[in-house]
Amino acid sequence: MNLDHSILTLLILTPLVGAIVVALIPDREDGSKLHHIVALVVTLLTLVFTLHLPAHFDYATFGRFQFEQNTDWIANPAIRYHLGVDGLSMWLVVLAGVLAPLGVLCSWNAIRSRSRLFFSLFLLQQVAMIGIFVSLDLFLYYGFWELSLVPMALLIATFGRTENRRRAAIKFFLYTFIPSALLLVGMIWLYARTGTFDLPTLQQLAATHAISTNGTALLLCSLAFLFAFGVKVPIFPLHGWLSEAVQEAPTAAVMVIAGKLGLYSILRFSFSIFPEQSRQIAPLLIALGAIGIVYGALIALVQTDLKKLASFATLSANSFIVLGIFTFTISGLDGGAYQILNESLIGAALFILLGLLYERYGTYDMRDYGGLAARHPWMVTFFVITGLAAVGLPMLNGFVGEFLILSGAMQTFVAHHVLWTVVGTTGVIFSAAYMLWMIQRVFYGSLGLRPEEVPGWDINPREHVELWPLAVLFLVMGVFSPYWTKGIETYTTSIASRQIASAAGTPVADRPAAQPTGFVDPNLGAAALGKQAPATNKGARY
Amino acid sequence: MNDTLLWLIPTLPFAGFLINGTIGRKFPRALVSTVALLFTLVPALIVLKLWMYMKSAGAPDHFTLTGAPWIAISGYQVNFAFAIDHLTLIMLGIVTGVGFLIHVYSVGYMAEEEGYWRFFAYLNLFMFFMLVLVLAASFQLLFVGWEGVGLASYLLIGFYFRRDSAANAGKKAFIVNRIGDFGFLLAMFLLIAHFGSLDFANVFGQVNALPHGLTGGFLTAICLLLFVGAAGKSAQIPLYIWLPDAMEGPTPVSALIHAATMVTAGVYMIARCHVLFDRSPFTLAVVAIIGCATAFFAATIGTVQHDIKRVLAYSTVSQLGYMVLACGVAAYSAGIFHLMTHAFFKALLFLAAGSVIHALSGEQDMRKMGGLWKRIPITFWTMTAAVFAICGVFPFSGFYSKDEILYQTFIRGGALGYTLWAVGLITAGITSFYMFRLWFKTFFGEPRFDEAALAHGHGAHADHDENLAPVHLHRDTHAVMLAEPGQPEHDKAQAAHPHGVHESPAVMWIPLAILAILSFIGGWVGVPAALGGHNEFEHFLEPVFATGATALLPAPATSHALELLLAAISLLVVAIGFFIAYIFYYRKPGTAAALAARFHGLYNLLDHKYWVDEIYGRLIVSPLLGFSRLALGGLVDGLIVQGTGATLAGGTRGLGWLARRMQSGNIRSYAGWLAFGAAVVIAIVLFVVHPTHTNTLTLSR
Amino acid sequence: MPTSLLSILPEVIMVVVGVIIMLAEPIIAAGRSRKPLGWLAILGTVAAAGAALYQHSLFYQFQWRTMSAFYGTVQIDDFSVFFHLLIAAIVLVILLATLDYFEGTPNSHAGEFYALMLFGASGMMFMTCSVELLMVFIGLEISSISTYIMAGFRKGQATASESSLKYFLLGSFATAFFLYGIALCFGATGSTSIAAIHAGIATTTTPHLAILAIAMVLIGLGFKVSLAPFHVWTPDVYQGAPAPVVGMMSTAPKAAAFAVLLRFLFNGMPALRPHWIVLIEILAIASMCIGNLGALVQKDVKRLLAYSSIAHAGYLLVAFSSTRENAISAALFYTAAYAAMNVGAFLVITAASGYGEESRTIDDYTGLALRRPGLAALLSFFLISLIGIPFTGGFFGKFYSFTAAMYTGHVWLAVIGLINSGVACFYYLRLLSALYTRPVTATESTLATRRVAVPAGIALAATALATLFLGIAPGRVLHLTQRSTPVTLPATPAPNPEAVQPPATGE
């Protein structure tokens, strides 16, 4: 039997069955780790299954989905059980597979009581996440999208750190749910117009302008989509929920709370169904992305709470991706998509490390820390590696993504975009500042208050198992990026090339390779650039 | 030439880093140093072999090694590729040679330190990145080395991380470098946008293919941005502030990274990109002015410093200014020449200073030195060679390189050229003054240190803060808990270390000696024709710099007589500097203090380094943090972002209270609402008619 | 069996079993358990459901679309069968849950309760199959009066009798409006039969009376289904009434009332759609907004669910803005989905708080998951369904409703509705997250710790499964609801709406 036709279902079912199994094992007071072990086995199994995808993926197939499954589910409305992946979603599925065992491992000691609840919710969250990545039916996707909210909200509400947890959970839920109500309106509208929820079909209809001739309605609908996704990312200034949720959520949950779901959704749905509307709105999003980068970094710079810092760092990092994908250049899209993977891994590592600190010293307040480098040489090593990956040190993964994003933004050759690229690039300065500042406050200098009172221990073997794979991935993904980007390109080329066709109206190949007269100093002649309409298509070359 | 061997040049140090970095803490010290030295020596030997190959007849003057792709997307690809030409070769020689010597020196210098394995791991990491930097065949790979050396620098400056000042200095270095990188990155983005590649050969080829008259425009933007990067890395105004602070690192680090190699990366980069810079006269002018200003500015600060390493740090900034100035007047080979000689003598200066500090068990303040020349003669003599070299005393190496720069500046002509020359000349005098000041204060006069205290104190290094000695780095937690503050280690260290002022061990002075020889003769490869030489150095680099716009411009008129005259003038200036120092610090030691009291304002200004750090703090850092905290964190995030959500939530809740108010619990009021509602409903039905209603679509389509 | 009897067979069974229980009740000694009577009632309900299915099978057998009896007073079609089954199912589940509810409580009148439940159900069933407004009125009164009584069943509690009184007085008040509406309808068309009204609207000389009649009928039925602004009774009555009764009265009579409304508007008054459509929109928006806003500030769980039921009535009413077929199928689906989840929620409350209802506020439910994880999980599931998270019945209910509205271009209705459901999740979540939070104070909350009885467990499982089924395979039920549009007899061509345009109101 060929696994290719059922692998995606298997991927969804494995954690689901796992969740049910975990839910059936009763809680015991004696601190048994049965739930942990079952969850670990399930997540590892899922990881193994996800690896089937890159192993059997056809990298030569562009713009088409693979491992497809397409069966009837509900006749009316026409909802199909349609799964499939392309290079983009494939890697995200693998990412979800990688993060899950890490989540279980980092909860090993953090979750002592009510582990049944924790791990069933955690596995449900995993189901939803994989489901989001593999769904090709808009409705099915929406189902998983909403499904992802509940376990997350409950995880925050139940396993939150402080008394503020319920508030944070509700805030998280509301912030995500209300916009997704708009998403649902948009979906229903689409359905009412087209009678289908099938993404490939909708994509074709969109390409032939067959969804609607009402431009305003389409734009509004695309905005509804974008708004829902943007809050989930979160895009500045829609990040109101992020800080509290990150502060409260247990490490395993925080690893998947922001970024990839929203960004993937923008890439997959906004860009596919509303190609022109997305480009219409792109200047705004580029601006917001650039502002978000600086904004998040600057606020992170003045935080004293580690998790709050990390939350704004997340905002900043996700803003890079937003900036990248809305440039609609291959470079920006590739970099953005790649950076989703990177940022998730880096964020996971960062939150795991913060969790380790919290496990030992019970606080996230930086002022209570200091001088830990001597006590935890391994921990500081991983912290520094993670920090460097986050600030985009070359040879580590963050750099490749950031570089492609920003260079993609520059390639748009629109004065306005160039300006925002410059603004966004300052993010590399600020990100270094807050990361190093954090590392210094926690690890350098003299021993802090908490560490003086509480004995800590360096990283134990289990924690090594969590962190080494991530550290190695940082390096490998920073050095061998083509392995990932070639998969991602099966997606991005279709998105980016369409823009060129629609915007320039001239075939790419016709353009001369270098055209000195068209060059304008962007810093000096930004205004002049606006007049040179053809110059805006310079990115076409890439 | 075997490709594999070439690949080994950078990878071996990296392997050394991995070995020492992961399992080094379990190694005995001897094994750590063996690994570190071996993995630096072998590349140095390979470079030697490469050198001989390149010198051999029939060898290409440049070639490229291409490896696996690093980033490959549609329309843009960058590979792991190394380009080797004569410029690279010189840099390779400096990096591996000086690097190896400093490694050797460190074995002795760091012998007693905790985190020995860590130190060598970082040093090897630095070597790796520095080699990548000079070997890179594309901007992007160069950037790998560029950032990587920054990282290594960060780690090494913060080596004594217990000390807040060290940690701060490391952070500061990294962040200021990042500002430079910001420019570098933008330059790269513009390059990609315009040329579609970051490959040196590709980009420079395209630039050379541009019409000859085309200068400026976007090229100016790119060059200015590149120069921002160079200014960060090579500590030029306004980004030089990190370098003096970087002296918090162990002295060998200062020698290797913050004097000989890393800080010259900016100069190297400008030289490497000369094709671009040649297209932008405006940028070149900026480069020259900034370089010259930096040279002068740093030199003036150097005159009043008391910390021996800080004097050297400012002199480094100043000398880097000379190199940048050379680049700015398109005398790239002169810049590289000075880079090389500077690597020799400045590394030597630092190492010798380290030896002094070592001798005085950690004292860095020159006011507490004096009369050391008899006590530590090897150090004294080697240092003397270095001081003469840096001051440009004939025939020490510095003389040739510095004079070449001043000469090239002069013949550039024009008001700018002459001004720059004049400033450069004055700077040479100041350099001579403060270097001899250091020389006199350290080695001559009455010993001002407390011999008794030295004899009884333990032999910790300057880099140790007594209270914060970094102990137990490789101990597990329990040991930390039990052994705080680690007395046993101290005792052991004391027992092992000779007391009192002492000459350094052989493993330290042998590198000093080698470098002293190099400082002396290093300049002889570039003896100008005016002095009867052939300037072989310039000719060696000709294949590299012969391309580009400068090569197309008419060469400025040269004259041997002029060159000799200028050399004589500069020697005179050096002599004046020497005499002032001699009088102030040897003959009449009180003069300096009196002058300082007389010109109190000026002295204060210099003593506080023109308050530049404070100005940056007040004008940039504090406002930025305040802005982040209050405007962004408070106003935008608190009020607008969170506030909008809160207002919406609160408003909704308020409406909820209103809805609740309907619910008074009284049946009569309920009936009232019902009646009211009924009236409204009736009114609506009677008076409001839906204008259109469509019955076109069905659910079951 | 004569057709006439066959057509009211479910109701007859309910009434007969009810009478038997009523008669048997005094025979059983005072202290004895009334469980056998409960089982009898359950049997009767099952039989009634079976009868409804039998009617349905006859349609298949004879290819009937409808079956009319008693001079056209009642009309059995798929529509009525759907509601018969739904009402029977609700009553069945409630009966299962209440089997042990009264045990151990003196003077619980359990026997009378079962009888009233059956009588009330028969009234609701009559409402759904009547096409004669007089019959509707009688059915409505039977169902109302029995619910008035059941609301006050825990006589010891002061709140119970207050709840009963409020419900009764305001209910009668609304009934007067409903009756007035029927009277005006009669005045406009000279008949009280829906088919005749349909026909009469076309020829009436006094269309204003008919329009007025719509308003009055909507007021009366709007009260029964607790549409804003006729919702004011809902929170108080739900709070005071026994939880299982609330479970019943928040679903079954509402379903019946919606059935009447559907028949009345879509079969009786389609010609006047331009007049009532605006009203429907406004009532829907008002109900959604007021229901959700009111619920935001509630502390009492039953009051909270009361407000939520107001909002849900609004969501359901959104469907009415669509075309006839879409509106009816969506509304039917919503009714079923809402019944499943809401009954389920109230059954959990019944199980958690018992007869005495010691646990009332959200705080009382804090930490439920710690002691009774199963109940907490079920309640979470029902709440999730009420929020409208996919793969639950509640979601598809809303989905069909809003999609239906979208088909006739009521985009803003859908937008407002969905934003409302976003707001709604706040209070559901407050309860939901409380379930999983450890209580702050050390004092044990008063949540009962006794086990859930087997029948109640079955009832809970049934509602949960129904909610899940509606969320996973909604197509099955939707298919049923789409076939279940009420039949208009005699089928007359739709009159030209222009003919009934009222004269300009300025005169």
Place this chain on the structure above:
Amino acid sequence: MVPTSYYLILAAVLFSIGVCAFLIKRNVITIFMSIELMLNAVNLTFVAFAHMWHRIEGQIFVFFVMVVAAAEAAVGLAIIIALFRARQTLNVDQINLMKD
């Protein structure tokens, strides 16, 4: 000849007075009476329409309303008695345990 509309308006007057009485009266029993008044107003409308249309259904309806009113009265008064037993009051303003 009396115009039918007069009867209808009279019914409307009585109905509105009934509504007002419901709003004003404090005694539960009186409030219940005001409902009866409203029902009577509706009955008058029915009869008037029955006369106008010459159809007996209107009168039949009134007949049923009377029956329902009787039944409601029985139940309603029973509820009032039960309430009085529990609360010892007939004043609606004091029957507001549940609010908000």
Place this chain on the structure above:
Amino acid sequence: MELALFIIFGLLAVAGALNLLLQRHPINSALSLIVVMMSLAVLYWSLGAEFLAAAQVIVYSGAIMVLFVFVIMLLNAGEEDTSPASKFSRAAIIAGFPGAAAIFCLLTFVFLSERDHLGAVPIGGYLTGAVNNIEVLSHTLFTSQLLPFEVTSVLILVAILGAVVLARKEQ
């Protein structure tokens, strides 16, 4: 003549209704309601509903109102509490009375605007001599309205059951 009859009993009915509203003691209100009902009985008669007129007197005034009076006596209900604690409900004043007035106005507006189509009423039955009002009524009751008639028994059953359950005194 017809008009005079209508006006007299119409006014009497309105007066009775207002008296119901204004009287403080429930017994007085009950008696006022009986006046309304009696007046309506006359109007029923004038509208040709002889049976209903009789039923109004016997069932409504006779049975139902007696039940009311009985309960008033049973519960010993006195005059209404007019203490400040029991003032008008604010919602009733703000919303209720305008609402009631509006309802009246709207109804009247409609009735008046449609008055031409509504026609006029001659005194006596429209069922002229030939057919008896009661005969038609009973015929209809047992043919076309048979089911409601039968089902009403269930309603009454429910009412009895409810009354018993609610009013029974617990031991």
